[in-house]
Amino acid sequence: MANNRNGLVATISITMLALALPAAADPAPSNWQAVLEEAEGQTVYWNAWGGDTRTNRYIDWVAEQMQAQYDVDVAHVKLDDTGSAVARVLAEKQAGNHDDGSIDLIWINGENFAAMRENDLLFGPFANALPNFALTNADENPEVVTDFTLPTEGYESPWGKAQITFYYDSAQMETPPQDMQALLAWAQDNPGQFSYPRIPDFTGSTFLKQALIELSDQDEALYQPVEDADFEAVTEPLWTYLDALHPHLWRSGRTFPDSGPNLRTLMSDGELSLAFSFYPTDAAVAVKEYELPESVRSYVLEGGTLGNVHFVAIPYNSPHKAGAMVLANFLLSPEAQAEKQSLTMWGDRSVLDIEQLDADAQALFEQGERHPSELPADALSNTLPEPHPSWMTALQDAWLERYGVN
């Protein structure tokens, strides 16, 4: 009985879905008016990592705006791992579901984007045709059309910027280490007070790349596919460095924190004295939310730190592509970008070329007084670009081979 009933419910809802959807081909982003009309009344399922309440709150705000301004319903599907959304689209393709997928928009970049592109799991090109895309001034800011060295070719639309930012408790430490060698020396003097997330975690892998860029003198090789380089020779200084560093890490390197956010919790517990995050405003936010003491300060290494842009992309089998494009376009509006950048909302940096905006739009980005735990405004100028995505996988495998079993 239960089986029949569930089957019936399934059949009815599938039929209703089928009736509600226009059987027409994918909407063409060049005809924006038509996209807007088609988007009306659609529900866009936006799959985005849900581990941060501030991001979640911002997405809630976006949903309200989209409803009010475009009559598009936005549902935030909270993920604990973006990889699970990629896996979902792949499973749907495997099962032959090519036009009624369960995901309409994914918050994505780097390896996940490369994998989806390679397996034809994305819809596009659409990004360059979005009306607000011009505000990024992509000709002058190539990072908004480049994802881990890969040209995005319009298959994802830029959303925000992240950069590795270190933070420390100024009450316990006066001058934090400014480069990798200084970090090693500091760790030797202060054993057990620093660590990085366990590979293959995203933030942990970024730390490896940061160290590699600084320690290796063959940086050009990092921006080509790893197959074209002598991996052993290029990475040799990294392993020498880590061999020296690990005994002085938290728990003597016998275990590692499981994620980037976990570094913050360990700072909060007083187990670590120095940590880093991909979000430049992370420390300031954590102070506001009682997680870190007010004496915490943020900084960027002297030689610069890795930074990247994060994007939104539309799966090839999304049934609500028009709604997803309207959402991606709204995310690029000065209104939405300024709201995102404000520290009271989220504190994620804008991808727009703010100086090119008109005066009214520029005024939106003016913030009040800076939070003392926040990074100084000019500190983020020194951004190192991400290596080719194949390096990430190769580094992860090599790390696990060396340190994955203790």
Add this chain to the structure above:
Amino acid sequence: MLRLAPALIITLLVLPVGAGLVMVMLPAFGYLPVLGGHEASLAPWQALFAQPGLARSVAVSFASGLVSTAMALMMVVLFLAASRGTWLDRGIRRLVSPLLAIPHAAIAFGFAFLIAPSGLVARLLSPSLTGWERPPDALIVNDPWGLSLIAGLALKEMPFLLLMSLAALPQLQVDKRLMLARSLGYSPTLAWLKTVLPSLYPLIRLPVYAVIAYATSVVDMALILGPTLPPTLSVSILSWFNDPDITRRFMASAAAVLQLGVTLAALLCWWLLEQLTRLLTRNWLTNGSRQRGEIALRMVGRSALLLSSMTALAALVGLGLFSLAGFWRFPELLPQMLTLDHWQRSAPMLVKPLLNTALIGLASTALATALVLATLENEHRQHLQPKRALWLLYLPLIVPQIAFLFGLIVAAESLGIRPQLGLVIAGHLLFVLPYVYLSLAEAYRRLDPRWLQVASSLGVSRNAAFWRVRLPLLLAPLLTAFAVGLAISIGQYLPTQLLGAGRVTTVTTEAVALASGNNRRLIGVWALVQAGLPLIGFMLALALPRLLGAKRRALAT
């Protein structure tokens, strides 16, 4: 109609598990056309066995499942033997349901915070006794041997095994057995162990097997408490399935099949240990020794379970403190200030997940209870012995979730069944039904048949007797089974997330998503909400029979 019930139950449970396993088996042997795998190959297995630390991952999964189950079972058995009729017995009986209601992840988070070098216990002793101004750099949580994982698992398994034992005991006429043994001069604990335990164990054997299967393949607790270099097999599998390098799906599928093998091997090993124990204790059971070991057994029996219950409660208190904490740093025992901020910010986000959780839990448990009642009533009317095929009921509990759920999505998508509420409810039914059956079957079968004979001699039809005599008499076990079902449904993460494509949000899916941000204050809020829901269920289950059954109380005694 009624006769179809057993077949229907088995189809409902076996088909999805089978379909899921097939869809995982294919890529495990190289067949996954969407990624270019068109022919059978052993490459996924070669890749799997080349993974560094695989043997250790397997060993930790295997051992932590067996050791934690053995610990939990021993605690429960010795407690029952040693505490009969004491205040402790009555206290723990009241505590067991709430303890069962605390979700695994919540216990794990709370327990980790209790034992970590910067945790509650260290804070209690610091700096006065230890002199620690900073937390010591000691590897306790995530230890490479999985000891903290084993302890955490045992904490969580203990209340389940205790509840199952308490449900089975009444049919064993414990008092008569003990009276006889005592009159022959056996001391109380030994009398219980020698006369009651040998009959009790067969009745709780299936629950024990379910616990082993669960513990060998658990993901959430292993993520929080388990070793990291390498992690347990189940944790590795999840990360491979979600790896940005999607060609890893082949290897992930092979690993999922390996997980099934590890779980089956652990079950086999347990079965061998059962046989060994039977051989080794045969002499002890009949050697006539009446006193030896009584005091030691009694001490262990009373203290071990009490200690573990207190630990679980302390873990919960830690979570509660964090949900209210302002800034709170080592070595302060209490937060510098208390705030309602975390609750206030979470409150608006709680409504929809709470409604979904309640709807899914009530629907799947109601369906499961109806199906189980139909099967049991059919068995009774046809005068059948419990069907041997009914062990298939336990298939969803024995086959690790991680081994078949990823395949199940592909199977459902292939049939055109899209993720939605109905599918999630059907998915929960897979796990709720076996537990409802476990909790209800014995009580149903042992209900004195003379009540129904009296009813039929008064001219009441069989259907009327079912509704008006049997169900009211079974109200208490029925409600307990319902509460267990609700608790199981509320705790489900993977089935909800995968079958609902993340669109159907429950308290548990939200809690897991938030937990990935590692904000312990929010984790505290959501874990308490998660634990509170089933607790309400259990409280209703205890209170309702008293309210509804007041006029029948004379009947029941």
